[in-house]
Amino acid sequence: MKKTILAVITIIFTLSFFAGCASQATETQHQNYPVFSVNDVQHDPLAFTGVITIHGVVTMHMPSGFGVEYTQQRACCPDFVLHVAFDGNAPAIGETVYVTGSFVHTSVFQATQVRPTR
Amino acid sequence: MSILKLVARNLLRRKGRFVFTLLGITIGMASFVALLSIGGNMQNEVTRQAYALGGNFVIVPDDLCVYNQIGIITGEAISESLDFGAFERIAAIEGLTVIPHLTQRTAIQNATVTVTGMLPAETKAFRGWEMYAGEYFASQDQQAVVIGQGTRNRFDLEVGDELTIRGEAFPIIGILAATNSNDDVTLHIPLAIAQRVFEREGRISFMSAIVDNMERVDEYATAIMNVANVNVATNEQLLNSVLMILGSVNVTLQAVAGVALIAAAFGIINTMMTAVFERRREIGILQAIGAKGRAIFKIFVLESGIYGLLGGIIGVGAGFLVSMFVAPIVAQNNEAMLMGVTMGSSIDVQLVITTILFSVVISIVAGLYPAWKAAKLTPVEAISYE
Numbered sequence: 001m002k003k004t005i006l007a008v009i010t011i012i013f014t015l016s017f018f019a020g021c022a023s024q025a026t027e028t029q030h031q032n033y034p035v036f037s038v039n040d041v042q043h044d045p046l047a048f049t050g051v052i053t054i055h056g057v058v059t060m061h062m063p064s065g066f067g068v069e070y071t072q073q074r075a076c077c078p079d080f081v082l083h084v085a086f087d088g089n090a091p092a093i094g095e096t097v098y099v100t101g102s103f104v105h106t107s108v109f110q111a112t113q114v115r116p117t118r
Numbered sequence: 119m120s121i122l123k124l125v126a127r128n129l130l131r132r133k134g135r136f137v138f139t140l141l142g143i144t145i146g147m148a149s150f151v152a153l154l155s156i157g158g159n160m161q162n163e164v165t166r167q168a169y170a171l172g173g174n175f176v177i178v179p180d181d182l183c184v185y186n187q188i189g190i191i192t193g194e195a196i197s198e199s200l201d202f203g204a205f206e207r208i209a210a211i212e213g214l215t216v217i218p219h220l221t222q223r224t225a226i227q228n229a230t231v232t233v234t235g236m237l238p239a240e241t242k243a244f245r246g247w248e249m250y251a252g253e254y255f256a257s258q259d260q261q262a263v264v265i266g267q268g269t270r271n272r273f274d275l276e277v278g279d280e281l282t283i284r285g286e287a288f289p290i291i292g293i294l295a296a297t298n299s300n301d302d303v304t305l306h307i308p309l310a311i312a313q314r315v316f317e318r319e320g321r322i323s324f325m326s327a328i329v330d331n332m333e334r335v336d337e338y339a340t341a342i343m344n345v346a347n348v349n350v351a352t353n354e355q356l357l358n359s360v361l362m363i364l365g366s367v368n369v370t371l372q373a374v375a376g377v378a379l380i381a382a383a384f385g386i387i388n389t390m391m392t393a394v395f396e397r398r399r400e401i402g403i404l405q406a407i408g409a410k411g412r413a414i415f416k417i418f419v420l421e422s423g424i425y426g427l428l429g430g431i432i433g434v435g436a437g438f439l440v441s442m443f444v445a446p447i448v449a450q451n452n453e454a455m456l457m458g459v460t461m462g463s464s465i466d467v468q469l470v471i472t473t474i475l476f477s478v479v480i481s482i483v484a485g486l487y488p489a490w491k492a493a494k495l496t497p498v499e500a501i502s503y504e
Contacts, residue, residue: 040223040230043316044284047225 147433235312422485
């Protein structure tokens with residue numbers, strides 16, 4: 001009986017460990033690309049080349065994607081909404097996300113991957 | 119055998135238990151010291167940056183958030199909601215020297231860099247800049263960039279190289295001598311060029327001002343607010359806003375470190391109680407050969423104190439090491455790492471002594487109850503224990 005309980009506990013811990021590693025690996029995948037806030041990129045988007053990841057809050061849905069704002073935007077400060085073009089399902093409004101992709105022209109960020117933060 | 123020899127022998131009798139109990143207090147003290155040191159150094163750095171702004175006060179939009187006020191000190195891009203006309207009206211006030219700033223952001227090699235649009239001649243005089251290499255702007259309409267030492271070192275740039283800002287070419291014509299401020303990690307371009315390139319015509323982010331008579335600062339502040347819809351903050355006021363936020367964060371982190379210390383103290387209590395239980399016979403023998411309760415008490419308190427002393431010394435060293443490596447990473451968004459700032463690398467002697475004393479006191483207090491239990495044992499109880 002004791003051996004059975006020990007075996008079950010070991011299996012649970014092992015599965016939890018690997019599940020944790022897998023989720024950490026997925027999280028790290030986004031962060032293999034440099035991560036920026038919306039505030040970092042809004043002034044000169046085309047200065048950022050190649051694939052990058054942008055961190056922000058989804059504030060609106062658009063026909064071709066969604067809009068993302070700086071996570072620390074305050075009511076008294078001017079809003080800047082980054083237009084993200086994405087072929088998949090847009091995340092929910094209010095969700096904080098990591099968006100990986102690249103700038104195709106000044107005002108549009110073409111996303112290849114969107115992942116909500118925990 | 120002296121008490122000290124006896125204590126040392128008792129501590130090292132079970133080396134594993136000694137090491138793990140010591141680790142508990144060491145980690146607690148290390149985290150306490152690291153957080154204190156990082157927090158203290160961040161406050162010093164913010165203070166230094168605030169005074170490096172130059173001038174006696176800063177003129178900001180009336181509705182500027184506290185968060186954006188922090189950006190003035192850290193050199194981040196802030197909203198450009200002041201119009202240039204406000205600068206012209208304020209600059210016309212006698213006894214006041216004012217310079218405007220337009221802060222924006224760009225990227226070099228996918229790393230964000232602050233761009234500041236400024237009036238070249240006025241700003242150079244205001245800030246007392248000197249050139250390290252190349253030349254300074256010849257006019258306010260020159261489409262060129264002057265960089266600081268931090269930017270030069272970070273991206274390996276020299277005079278003659280070309281940067282692209284908002285798709286337009288900006289040749290580097292000069293490199294400033296080190297200022298030990300955010301100017302070292304900023305790209306400086308003429309204000310008119312910045313306003314055009316970033317499509318912010320007629321806009322600025324904030325202004326810095328010097329008064330000719332410090333005793334009339336309040337008069338000047340009132341005069342400024344009469345001619346423009348702005349807020350006037352002295353460097354001290356700006357600093358206090360930022361330090362208030364930093365202070366709250368520091369207190370929270372220190373509370374977390376305090377919890378680690380309390381856990382370590384309970385670890386010492388547990389270890390000493392186990393030691394009392396295991397050494398009952400030994401305590402009984404000591405009492406039988408003439409040791410008083412006071413001596414038994416002293417032995418156990420000394421053992422606890424040594425945990426605290428050793429844990430404090432090692433913890434202080436570990437804590438400072440951690441703060442030296444972690445502080446630049448923590449301050450990354452302040453670009454302190456780029457400037458090779460001294461954050462986290464100074465050792466406060468007072469902090470060292472206070473921390474070690476604190477560690478010893480906590481450990482002695484933790485050892486009081488077990489020591490009392492040991493001293494309370496009668497020789498008969500102790501010797502008859504099997």
